[in-house]
Amino acid sequence: xxxxxxxxxxxxxxxxxxxxxxxxMRAGAGEAVALLGPNGAGKSTLxxxxxxxxxxxxxxxxxxxxxxxxxxxxxxxxxxVAELGLTAIxxxxxxxxxxxxxxxxxxxxxxxxxQRQKELTDEIFTRFPRLYERRFEQGGxxxxxxxxxxxxxxxxxxxxxILVVDEPSLGLSPKLTEEVMRVLDELRRDKGLTLVLVEQNxxxxxxxxxxxxxxxxxxxxxxxTAQEAQADADVMEFYLxxxxxxxxxxxxxxxxxxRWV
Amino acid sequence: xxxxxxxxxALNGLANGALYAVIAAGFVLVYRATSVVNFAxxxxxxxxxxxxxxxxxxxxxxxxxxxxxxxxxxxxxxxxRGFVRPLLGRNVVAVIMATIGxxxxxxxxxxxxxxxxxKAMGAADVSQLPKEMPNLAFSLGGVFLSSKAVxxxxxxxxxxxxxxxxLKYSRYGVLLRAVSESETAALAMGINAPxxxxxxxxxxxIMATIGxxxxxxxxxxxGPGHHLILLGLIVFPVAIxxxxxxxxxxxxxxLLIGLIEAFSQLYLESLLPGITQAIPFLIVLLVLLxxxxxxxxxxxxxxx
Amino acid sequence: xxxxxxxxxxxxxxxxTVYSPWMIARAQARxxxxxxxxxxxxxxxxxxxxxxxxxxxxxDRINDAGGIGGRRFELVVEDDGYDVARGTAVFNRxxxxxxxxxxxxxxxxxxxxxKALAPEITRLRLPxxxxxxxxxxxxxxxxxxxxxxGPTYNDMAGALLQQIRRxxxxxxxxxxxxxxxxxxxxxxxxxxxxxxxxxxxxxGEEVTPLAIADATPIVxxxxxxxxxxxxxxxxxxxxxxxVVRAAREQGVRATFMGTYYSAELALMQRAGAAADGFxxxxxxxxxxxxxxxxxxxxxxxxxxxxxxLSYRTTYYMGSWMAMxxxxxxxxxxxxxxxxxxxxxxxxxxxxxDYNAGGQVRNMRWVNRRLPFTKLWRANVRDGRFDAIxxxxxxSKL
Numbered sequence: 001x002x003x004x005x006x007x008x009x010x011x012x013x014x015x016x017x018x019x020x021x022x023x024x025m026r027a028g029a030g031e032a033v034a035l036l037g038p039n040g041a042g043k044s045t046l047x048x049x050x051x052x053x054x055x056x057x058x059x060x061x062x063x064x065x066x067x068x069x070x071x072x073x074x075x076x077x078x079x080x081v082a083e084l085g086l087t088a089i090x091x092x093x094x095x096x097x098x099x100x101x102x103x104x105x106x107x108x109x110x111x112x113x114x115q116r117q118k119e120l121t122d123e124i125f126t127r128f129p130r131l132y133e134r135r136f137e138q139g140g141x142x143x144x145x146x147x148x149x150x151x152x153x154x155x156x157x158x159x160x161x162i163l164v165v166d167e168p169s170l171g172l173s174p175k176l177t178e179e180v181m182r183v184l185d186e187l188r189r190d191k192g193l194t195l196v197l198v199e200q201n202x203x204x205x206x207x208x209x210x211x212x213x214x215x216x217x218x219x220x221x222x223x224x225t226a227q228e229a230q231a232d233a234d235v236m237e238f239y240l241x242x243x244x245x246x247x248x249x250x251x252x253x254x255x256x257x258x259r260w261v
Numbered sequence: 262x263x264x265x266x267x268x269x270x271a272l273n274g275l276a277n278g279a280l281y282a283v284i285a286a287g288f289v290l291v292y293r294a295t296s297v298v299n300f301a302x303x304x305x306x307x308x309x310x311x312x313x314x315x316x317x318x319x320x321x322x323x324x325x326x327x328x329x330x331x332x333x334x335x336x337x338x339x340x341x342r343g344f345v346r347p348l349l350g351r352n353v354v355a356v357i358m359a360t361i362g363x364x365x366x367x368x369x370x371x372x373x374x375x376x377x378x379x380k381a382m383g384a385a386d387v388s389q390l391p392k393e394m395p396n397l398a399f400s401l402g403g404v405f406l407s408s409k410a411v412x413x414x415x416x417x418x419x420x421x422x423x424x425x426x427x428l429k430y431s432r433y434g435v436l437l438r439a440v441s442e443s444e445t446a447a448l449a450m451g452i453n454a455p456x457x458x459x460x461x462x463x464x465x466x467i468m469a470t471i472g473x474x475x476x477x478x479x480x481x482x483x484g485p486g487h488h489l490i491l492l493g494l495i496v497f498p499v500a501i502x503x504x505x506x507x508x509x510x511x512x513x514x515x516l517l518i519g520l521i522e523a524f525s526q527l528y529l530e531s532l533l534p535g536i537t538q539a540i541p542f543l544i545v546l547l548v549l550l551x552x553x554x555x556x557x558x559x560x561x562x563x564x565x
Numbered sequence: 566x567x568x569x570x571x572x573x574x575x576x577x578x579x580x581x582t583v584y585s586p587w588m589i590a591r592a593q594a595r596x597x598x599x600x601x602x603x604x605x606x607x608x609x610x611x612x613x614x615x616x617x618x619x620x621x622x623x624x625d626r627i628n629d630a631g632g633i634g635g636r637r638f639e640l641v642v643e644d645d646g647y648d649v650a651r652g653t654a655v656f657n658r659x660x661x662x663x664x665x666x667x668x669x670x671x672x673x674x675x676x677x678x679x680k681a682l683a684p685e686i687t688r689l690r691l692p693x694x695x696x697x698x699x700x701x702x703x704x705x706x707x708x709x710x711x712x713x714x715g716p717t718y719n720d721m722a723g724a725l726l727q728q729i730r731r732x733x734x735x736x737x738x739x740x741x742x743x744x745x746x747x748x749x750x751x752x753x754x755x756x757x758x759x760x761x762x763x764x765x766x767x768x769g770e771e772v773t774p775l776a777i778a779d780a781t782p783i784v785x786x787x788x789x790x791x792x793x794x795x796x797x798x799x800x801x802x803x804x805x806x807x808v809v810r811a812a813r814e815q816g817v818r819a820t821f822m823g824t825y826y827s828a829e830l831a832l833m834q835r836a837g838a839a840a841d842g843f844x845x846x847x848x849x850x851x852x853x854x855x856x857x858x859x860x861x862x863x864x865x866x867x868x869x870x871x872x873x874l875s876y877r878t879t880y881y882m883g884s885w886m887a888m889x890x891x892x893x894x895x896x897x898x899x900x901x902x903x904x905x906x907x908x909x910x911x912x913x914x915x916x917x918d919y920n921a922g923g924q925v926r927n928m929r930w931v932n933r934r935l936p937f938t939k940l941w942r943a944n945v946r947d948g949r950f951d952a953i954x955x956x957x958x959x960s961k962l
């Protein structure tokens with residue numbers, strides 16, 4: 001069990017573009033939280049910052065701090081963050097497309113003893129029989145849902161304590177999205193993971209998290225339990241894309257106004 | 262046609278091709294791992310040959326080659342750390358210009374470190390004769406195979422194949438292929454990408470050293486010297502024929518070009534003098550025109 | 566002895582002019598310069614650096630003896646990396662920068678560079694020689710200021726053909742193996758023409774790059790052609806060792822022959838025992854031949870400067886010889902009051918029996934080159950080339 005704390009985090013890209021303007025959030029040990037918000041709100045930047053991958057994107061932490069289990073992590077390189085037990089599944093389904101399913105799993109589990117690696121691989125194949133069927137195929141030829149399952153499997157093979165997942169539902173059908181959420185929930189409970197789920201699809205996220213942060217324009221604009229968020233009409237309407245009557249177009253117009261005033 | 266001659270030419274072509282294969286495989290490995298086209302690959306051969314030369318002053322030649330390999334590995338890692346890593350993420354032209362600069366630098370460095378005079382393996386001064394590998398030359402039913410050819414076939418070829426197999430099946434091979442696809446994704450999975458990449462450069466330097474040492478001196482070569490750079494140019498046609506990003510492709514292409522050269526030298530050269538020298542580059546032209554991904558190049562996986 | 570007396574005389578003359586106050590005043594004002602465009606890097610770096618070594622030594626010797634008529638002798642050295650384009654650029658830079666009163670001689674690089682520069686050299690009326698022994702350069706009608714300080718590649722080949730005539734006579738079977746370069750192709754038409762005239766048979770011909778990975782295909786052809794002699798030309802000891810080694814491994818018994826750039830001990834170092842009996846044409850002295858006065862001069866100079874006394878290559882010896890001859894021409898031009906470009910050409914033309922410490926037979930130009938060479942045979946046991954002829958006129962077949 002592990003926890004993560006982000007305090008007043010400011011991140012810039014290329015030294016000038018301020019992507020996070022003082023974000024605070026936390027996920028306690030064994031807790032599942034969701035980061036919601038529209039495109040460009042800074043969710044993925046937060047994921048990159050947490051996982052130590054900002055330098056890969058020419059970004060850096062300007063101010064604030066990240067702590068994983070009370071250890072300062074905002075200046076740690078990605079490999080050190082990984083050693084602390086945090087694994088991030090980045091946006092865009094970053095499997096290794098030219099590696100077969102098995103090779104993808106081997107790459108992810110490279111630090112494990114062979115015996116442990118085999119156990120976990122077997123476990124993954126039991127959870128996802130479809131992956132077993134396609135184990136000798138290159139990752140690039142899997143369907144979106146299969147790729148997402150593979151990524152979860154790979155993440156498992158790193159034996160994480162904290163799992164950060166960026167946009168797992170992207171491009172998936174509602175049915176598959178539901179399936180992915182169910183698996184995530186299952187995994188987190190089985191393994192006792194701390195889960196940070198980044199989503200645009202708020203409705204999908206609500207079903208498996210305890211607390212919710214809503215971000216916009218590099219700031220956290222709402223913080224509360226999943227129930228509170230769902231009960232808050234503003235949140236639902238203005239940030240989470242017209243989940244109430246009135247529709248998307250209206251919500252968008254309102255939002256634009258609100259921003260410019 | 263004389264069958265013995267054909268067999269002999271084929272074996273010799275394969276033996277030379279094995280050296281091309283080894284060097285090109287290392288070159289492609291680096292390209293796979295870092296997307297850097299190492300224009301200094303011929304200088305890697307040169308450095309490897311000179312390291313072997315230095316070792317050969319103290320040890321028998323075969324041992325000298327083996328002892329030069331770890332030094333070559335360190336050299337490759339140092340080049341990656343000191344020279345390539347700081348440039349990663351820059352635009353492609355900048356990196357290419359940098360490796361061309363590296364080539365010139367290494368060229369000059371060998372002149373400074375080892376001096377310009379003509380050398381022979383194992384001979385510290387002009388009064389000494391060269392050291393040689395144990396003579397494995399043999400003649401069987403009219404087929405003659407030189408000692409160098411035998412050594413190439415039993416040492417260089419297995420090494421090239423070993424690299425292919427290791428890349429496909431070993432843990433490191435899987436990690437290298439993972440890193441070659443996306444360093445960021447690899448880092449996110451806790452893969453020590455910088456180390457994997459450095460090792461790729463080290464291995465590439467080892468492969469170049471084997472090739473360079475053999476071409477320079479194992480059995481009567483021209484010694485370590487600038488001519489190796491001319492010989493090293495063969496890497497580019499071999500790599501392109503092989504698909505540029507495929508190590509197995511480089512190995513097959515190396516053997517193929519070795520064979521083609523040998524037969525061209527035998528049958529075409531008297532008709533068209535100079536053709537053998539041109540053939541690898543003609544092949545490149547054809548490949549680029551008709552099959553830009555070469556023999557084994559990765560077909561892009563395009564999925565939406 | 567006769568030569569020595571002459572040299573003493575010259576030295577005396579030079580010394581007497583040194584002490585003339587007018588001369589000293591001029592020396593401070595104007596050095597006399599030789600520009601050398603050398604392949605200090607690249608495929609010929611071994612030769613270029615040896616030449617530089619020799620030039621520096623020779624320049625020290627000249628200046629230790631008071632310079633040229635009291636004027637300080639200066640070297641202008643630039644690297645061309647054995648590249649014609651770079652060499653051309655370097656040449657243009659040098660002739661633009663240096664004043665014609667000071668720069669009276671240019672020592673250039675390769676056959677390719679020299680051919681490229683020849684028209685400009687002629688236009689500038691600039692005394693010139695090069696590391697190249699190309700036949701085309703030895704042509705006073707077209708290039709009146711270019712000198713070849715030795716036999717041309719044709720002359721070297723001619724000397725080898727004379728040896729073939731002595732050893733085998735009519736019907737001798739010759740195999741030609743040469744590099745696909747200006748350098749490599751230079752004497753080939755001459756060899757073919759003369760062979761036909763002398764009743765030799767060219768039984769095979771192989772054109773290769775300057776560097777090869779493997780000599781087996783060549784040797785396969787040698788086995789088929791069964792030549793008595795194999796002439797290798799246009800290489801720098803990168804191909805010859807492979808060929809002789811592979812040939813001996815496969816039982817080819819032919820006599821191997823080569824020209825100036827094959828005449829270095831590295832041949833034996835690289836080819837080992839297989840090099841034994843390899844015949845080369847070489848027209849200067851070997852450093853180990855202490856009976857040659859030039860060798861003694863070199864050793865004395867290097868000893869006095871505390872420089873390494875170990876073996877100097879043929880490229881060193883040739884460059885030392887060229888500098889010795891050029892310095893002598895400068896002294897004579899100076900004595901005639903014409904230490905300038907036209908004066909240098911006159912002086913060089915009139916050197917006559919000067920023999921550069923025994924490193925040339927004489928300085929009687931025949932079409933602006935010195936056609937005499939000696940033939941030598943590789944003796945692997947002693948690690949030396951043994952002279953098998955006295956001076957041979959390679960142009961007389």
